[in-house]
Amino acid sequence: MTNTNTIKLTSLSTKGGCGCKIGPADLAAVIRTLPPAVPNPDLLVGLDTSDDAGVYRLSDDLAIVQTVDFFTPIVDDPYSFGQIAAANAISDIYAMGGKPLTALNIVAFPIHTLDKEILADILRGAGDKLKEAGVTLVGGHSIDDKEPKFGLAVTGIVHPDKVRTNAGARHGDKLILTKPIGVGIMTTSIKRDLLTEEEIARVTNVMTTLNKTAAETMESYNVHACTDVTGFGLLGHATELAKGSNTGLRIYKEQVPILPRVRELAEAGAIPGGTKNNYAHIEKNVTFPETMDQIDQWILCDAVTSGGLLISVAGEEAESLLSDLQKAGVEAALIGGVTSENPGHIIVM
Ligand code: CO
Ligand code: CO
Ligand code: CO
Numbered sequence: 001m002t003n004t005n006t007i008k009l010t011s012l013s014t015k016g017g018c019g020c021k022i023g024p025a026d027l028a029a030v031i032r033t034l035p036p037a038v039p040n041p042d043l044l045v046g047l048d049t050s051d052d053a054g055v056y057r058l059s060d061d062l063a064i065v066q067t068v069d070f071f072t073p074i075v076d077d078p079y080s081f082g083q084i085a086a087a088n089a090i091s092d093i094y095a096m097g098g099k100p101l102t103a104l105n106i107v108a109f110p111i112h113t114l115d116k117e118i119l120a121d122i123l124r125g126a127g128d129k130l131k132e133a134g135v136t137l138v139g140g141h142s143i144d145d146k147e148p149k150f151g152l153a154v155t156g157i158v159h160p161d162k163v164r165t166n167a168g169a170r171h172g173d174k175l176i177l178t179k180p181i182g183v184g185i186m187t188t189s190i191k192r193d194l195l196t197e198e199e200i201a202r203v204t205n206v207m208t209t210l211n212k213t214a215a216e217t218m219e220s221y222n223v224h225a226c227t228d229v230t231g232f233g234l235l236g237h238a239t240e241l242a243k244g245s246n247t248g249l250r251i252y253k254e255q256v257p258i259l260p261r262v263r264e265l266a267e268a269g270a271i272p273g274g275t276k277n278n279y280a281h282i283e284k285n286v287t288f289p290e291t292m293d294q295i296d297q298w299i300l301c302d303a304v305t306s307g308g309l310l311i312s313v314a315g316e317e318a319e320s321l322l323s324d325l326q327k328a329g330v331e332a333a334l335i336g337g338v339t340s341e342n343p344g345h346i347i348v349m
Contacts, residue, residue, distance in 0.1 A: 009076045070089075072147060082126035082150065089153070095309055100133055101157060102136050105152055180257035181257070187203065208306070221321045235286055248345050250347050276298065285345055
């Protein structure tokens with residue numbers, strides 16, 4: 001941590017604590033009003049599958065993967081914020097099975113009222129994460145804005161036959177999640193001064209961890225579908241995977257890794273608006289156990305920033321992939337399975 005400034009960066013955000021994106025229902029309503037895109041056979045993954053990134057074929061053995069993400073500060077330390085923004089943006093390339101290559105910074109900053117050191121720290125944090133990922137910064141764009149925002153557009157490459165989308169999960173697959181959830185509730189708690197230094201460090205570490213190791217480890221396995229868990233929460237992204245693959249999912253609630261004290265903080269009311277929106281959006285697609293209360297249901301929908309990969313792997317390979325991930329230091333857990341019943345539906349058990 002390098003925050004020598006007294007300013008509480010998260011307090012400059014006018015919105016909820018998770019840098020929330022616009023909900024899928026609201027966005028879909030806007031997109032429906034636009035003329036349909038001109039079909040292009042080289043667009044392998046576009047807008048219609050709610051996937052992590054777009055994939056465009058350049059030749060028979062090469063496609064580019066493109067993604068963009070930016071948000072308001074979710075931690076007070078500017079260097080960490082830069083790291084988180086970079087790890088989060090690059091993640092969508094990993095989730096598609098791609099190798100990230102280049103990045104562009106997207107900066108909104110109140111350059112006349114806020115210490116320029118803060119911006120320098122944000123950019124340094126992002127730069128160090130890009131270096132760790134082997135990604136080259138090629139440029140960027142900045143505007144003067146009351147509310148600081150930062151993110152990146154990232155481009156990667158993938159073989160057109162090796163794209164991992166939401167749409168390939170099969171009956172008998174197992175689901176592996178590679179980071180704990182509860183990030184939205186924890187970061188909302190940072191804004192409310194409810195966390196200890198250790199707790200802030202723990203959730204920051206979850207968010208700054210690249211999905212690189214997880215992605216490289218899954219490469220040699222029969223992974224049928226993959227996404228990363230971010231703004232729409234575990235159940236939101238799981239629903240997209242279930243719908244995209246036309247399968248049902250089972251999530252074993254006891255096996256989902258959750259950051260310490262999340263339940264307690266949620267009970268104290270530290271639940272981001274985005275988390276409740278996520279719940280409202282997926283409620284009809286999920287059957288919760290009768291004994292599960294509203295708080296635990298919200299936790300499974302908690303809006304995540306820079307979350308883990310949700311991997312649908314052939315059932316017989318799941319244990320081996322899980323142990324390889326754990327050996328490589330990834331906080332992976334086996335959290336569910338894929339069924340042919342109830343396509344598009346999730347049963348939490
Ligand atoms: Co994503
Ligand atoms: Co994204
Ligand atoms: Co994907």
